[in-house]
Amino acid sequence: MPDFPKIITSLLIALALMAPATLAGCAPRASADADGGAAEAPAEDQAAASAEAPEAAENPYPGTGQVYLVVAPNLSWDDINNESTPVLQHLVGNGAVANVITERKIDVIRLVDNPRMHYMRLNDTSASVIESYVSGIYANLGENDSLIVTSSPSLAKIDTYRLDGYGLLIMVDGGDNGLLSSLTVRRSGLITSGNLGDAIDQLLLEKQRNPANLSVSAFTGSYGAIQRADTLSRNDSIAVSVKESKDGFISMFIALLGITLVLSMGLISLDIHIRPRFLAYLLPITRILWIVMLSIPLATFIMHLQLPSFTTAEITFDFFLFVAMEISFVCIIVALVFRWTYSLLLILALTTFTLLVDQLLGGPMTVCGYLSYSPIETTRYYGIGNEGASLAFSAWIMLSGLVLNRFANTGPGRHFKRWVFPVGCVVVVTILAAPWWGCNFGTLIWGTVGSIVAWSLFNNVRVTWKRMGAFVLVAFALTIGVLFLDSAFSDESHLGVTTDALTGGWYLVAFRIIADMLRLSWNTILFSPVLAAIFVAIVAFMIYLRWKKPGQYRTFWDENRPFTAAYTALVATALLMLLIEDSGILMPALVLLYETAGLLWLVCNRHSWHIRSFTRRRMNLDFEQMDHRTHDEIDKNQMSLRF
Numbered sequence: 001m002p003d004f005p006k007i008i009t010s011l012l013i014a015l016a017l018m019a020p021a022t023l024a025g026c027a028p029r030a031s032a033d034a035d036g037g038a039a040e041a042p043a044e045d046q047a048a049a050s051a052e053a054p055e056a057a058e059n060p061y062p063g064t065g066q067v068y069l070v071v072a073p074n075l076s077w078d079d080i081n082n083e084s085t086p087v088l089q090h091l092v093g094n095g096a097v098a099n100v101i102t103e104r105k106i107d108v109i110r111l112v113d114n115p116r117m118h119y120m121r122l123n124d125t126s127a128s129v130i131e132s133y134v135s136g137i138y139a140n141l142g143e144n145d146s147l148i149v150t151s152s153p154s155l156a157k158i159d160t161y162r163l164d165g166y167g168l169l170i171m172v173d174g175g176d177n178g179l180l181s182s183l184t185v186r187r188s189g190l191i192t193s194g195n196l197g198d199a200i201d202q203l204l205l206e207k208q209r210n211p212a213n214l215s216v217s218a219f220t221g222s223y224g225a226i227q228r229a230d231t232l233s234r235n236d237s238i239a240v241s242v243k244e245s246k247d248g249f250i251s252m253f254i255a256l257l258g259i260t261l262v263l264s265m266g267l268i269s270l271d272i273h274i275r276p277r278f279l280a281y282l283l284p285i286t287r288i289l290w291i292v293m294l295s296i297p298l299a300t301f302i303m304h305l306q307l308p309s310f311t312t313a314e315i316t317f318d319f320f321l322f323v324a325m326e327i328s329f330v331c332i333i334v335a336l337v338f339r340w341t342y343s344l345l346l347i348l349a350l351t352t353f354t355l356l357v358d359q360l361l362g363g364p365m366t367v368c369g370y371l372s373y374s375p376i377e378t379t380r381y382y383g384i385g386n387e388g389a390s391l392a393f394s395a396w397i398m399l400s401g402l403v404l405n406r407f408a409n410t411g412p413g414r415h416f417k418r419w420v421f422p423v424g425c426v427v428v429v430t431i432l433a434a435p436w437w438g439c440n441f442g443t444l445i446w447g448t449v450g451s452i453v454a455w456s457l458f459n460n461v462r463v464t465w466k467r468m469g470a471f472v473l474v475a476f477a478l479t480i481g482v483l484f485l486d487s488a489f490s491d492e493s494h495l496g497v498t499t500d501a502l503t504g505g506w507y508l509v510a511f512r513i514i515a516d517m518l519r520l521s522w523n524t525i526l527f528s529p530v531l532a533a534i535f536v537a538i539v540a541f542m543i544y545l546r547w548k549k550p551g552q553y554r555t556f557w558d559e560n561r562p563f564t565a566a567y568t569a570l571v572a573t574a575l576l577m578l579l580i581e582d583s584g585i586l587m588p589a590l591v592l593l594y595e596t597a598g599l600l601w602l603v604c605n606r607h608s609w610h611i612r613s614f615t616r617r618r619m620n621l622d623f624e625q626m627d628h629r630t631h632d633e634i635d636k637n638q639m640s641l642r643f
Contacts, residue, residue, distance in 0.1 A: 065144030077233035079127040087135040093225030096176035099166035100152040103192035146173040154193035165240040176218035186382035244313035260289040299324035301365040348399035355392040394594040401566025425451035448475035450573035457565030
C-alpha cells in the first residue's frame with residue numbers, strides 16, 4: 001500500500017520548487033575543458049560577454065527555462081552594498097539567500113551536460129567585475145530562467161579552493177524570496193551543498209537521486225537586503241570564530257575543572273580532617289568554583305545574545321568569558337543575600353529553561369557553539385544535539401532532586417513531586433527528542449528511562465533490575481512509535497533517516513553506532529589519556545560512594561533521599577548513554593559534571609553545619625572560661641578586702 005503522507009509531502013515540496021519564474025534572459029554557457037575544469041574568461045571580457053547573451057539552446061523540456069550558475073570564490077556578504085554592487089544588493093533583497101554548508105561536492109560536469117545548464121567561475125577578487133557579469137545575466141533572464149550566484153567550493157568544477165566558513169548563495173528563480181531553509185538543516189538562512197544540488201536537479205527536471213531530499217524551501221521575510229546580508233554575514237563569522245577558538249575553550253574548561261576537582265577532593269570526606277578555620281575559607285572558594293563551572297555551559301549559549309554583528313575568534317572568546325562572569329556574579333550575589341543553595345538552584349533552572357526555550361525558537365543559540373555541533377564540520381545541522389540534550393536533562397533532574405531535598409516535607413514539595421516533576425519530564429524529553437525540534441531517538445530512550453527511575457525513587461518505589469529492564473522496553477516502544485509516526489510525514493529528521501537506513505539493513509546501522517561510539521571514546525583517550533583515566537576513576541569513585549556508603553555516607557544518603565534519587569537516576573542515565581549513543585564518553589562526562597556539583601554542594605552544607613557547631617562550642621567554651629576568670633577575680637578581690 002503506498003505511503004500517501006510521504007507522496008503528498010514530496011509533491012508539495014516539488015511544486016514549491018518548480019514555481020514559475022517571473023524574470024527572463026540568457027547568458028553564455030561555459031564548457032568544461034579536457035581536464036574537467038572551468039573555461040575561465042578574462043576579467044575584462046566577462047562583463048562585455050555578458051551584455052551579448054547568445055540565444056538559448058533548444059529547450060528539450062517544454063515549460064522550463066535556462067539555469068545560470070555563477071561561482072565567485074572571492075565574493076562575500078560584506079562586498080555587497082548599494083554603491084559598488086547595486087544589482088547584487090537588489091537580488092539579495094528580492095531573491096532567496098542563504099549560507100551554504102560544504103557537505104559534499106556537486107558533480108557540476110554532469111550538470112553542464114544538460115543544454116539548459118550554464119556555468120561560469122569568476123576568480124576575480126573585484127566585486128565590481130562580478131557585479132557586471134551578474135547584471136548582464138539578470139537583465140536578460142527569461143520568464144522561466146533561474147540565476148544562482150554562490151561562493152561555495154562545492155559548486156566549482158575543480159576543488160581548487162576552500163572556505164573557512166560557509167559559502168554565499170543568492171538564488172533567483174521567480175518563486176523564492178527570503179532566507180532559504182531546508183528540511184535537513186532546519187535553520188533559517190542555512191542549507192547544505194546537497195540541498196542546492198538537489199534544487200538544481202529539480203530546476204533541470206532531472207530525476208532525483210533521493211526525492212525526499214528535495215528540501216530547499218524559502219523563508220519569506222519582510223526585511224531588506226542590508227539586514228539579510230548582515231544576518232548571514234554575522235552567522236558566518238560566528239561559525240568561523242567558534243571553530244577557531246574551540247581548542248582554547250576546551251583547554252580552559254579542563255584546567256578549571258581540574259583545579260575545582262582537586263580542591264573538592266579535600267572536602268569529599270565527611271569526617272573533618274581539616275582545621276575549621278582553614279575549612280571556613282575552603283568552603284566558599286569551592287562553592288564559587290562550582291558556580292563558575294556550571295556557568296560555563298550556560299554561557300556558551302547565552303553569549304549568542306550579546307555577540308556583535310561581526311566577530312573574530314578573540315572577540316567571541318572574550319564575550320563568552322564576560323557572559324560566564326556575569327552569570328557567576330549574579331549567582332554569588334544570590335548566595336550572599338539568601339542562601340548558597342539558592343544560587344545552585346538558580347543556575348540549574350536557567351540552564352534548563354534557556355536550552356528548552358532555544359529549541360522552541362528554532363535553536364538560534366545552539367546552531368553553533370563550544371558545546372554544540374558545528375555545521376561547518378558537517379556533523380549535525382539541526383536540533384540541540386547529544387551534548388546539549390545531556391546538559392538540559394541533567395540540569396533538570398538535579399534541580400528537581402535539590403528542590404525536593406530542600407522542601408520535601410512541605411506542601412509545595414509534595415505537589416512538585418506528584419505533578420510538577422512528571423509533567424516537567426514529559427515537556428523536557430519531548431522538546432529535546434521530538435524530531436521537529438531536537439535531538440535523536442537516543443534521547444527518547446535514556447531520557448525516558450532516567451525520568452522514570454527518578455520519579456520512582458522520588459516516590460520510594462524500589463528500582464530492581466527487572467523493573468529497569470521494563471523501563472528500557474517501554475522507552476524502546478515509545479521510540480519506535482515516534483519513529484514511524486515521524487517517518488510517515490517526513491524522511492528528513494534524524495528519526496526518518498534512521499528508518500530508511502534500517503530498511504536497508506538494521507545490523508549495518510547498529511554496527512555503525514557501535515563503531516562510532518568506540519571511535520569517539522578511543523579518540524578521547526588519545527586526546528588525553530590522563531583525562532580519560534581521571535574520568536573512569538571519578539565514575540568508579542562516585543559509584544563506590546553511592547553503593548558502598550563508606551563512613552558517614554551511610555547516614556548522608558539517608559538524610560538526603562530526594563538528592564540520592566536524582567543522583568542514582570543520573571548514574572543510570574549516564575551508563576545507558578554509553579550503551580546506545582555514539583558520542584563516546586563526552587555525554588556521560590557532562591552528566592557527571594552536574595551530579596558531582598550537587599554532591600559537593602551538599603557535602604559543603606554538611607561541613608558548614610560542623611563549622612557552625614564548632615563555632616558554637618568554641619563560643620560556649622569561651623563564655624565558660626570568662627565566667628571562671630570572673631569568679632576567680634571576685635574571690636581574689638574578696639580576699640584582698642579581708643586583709
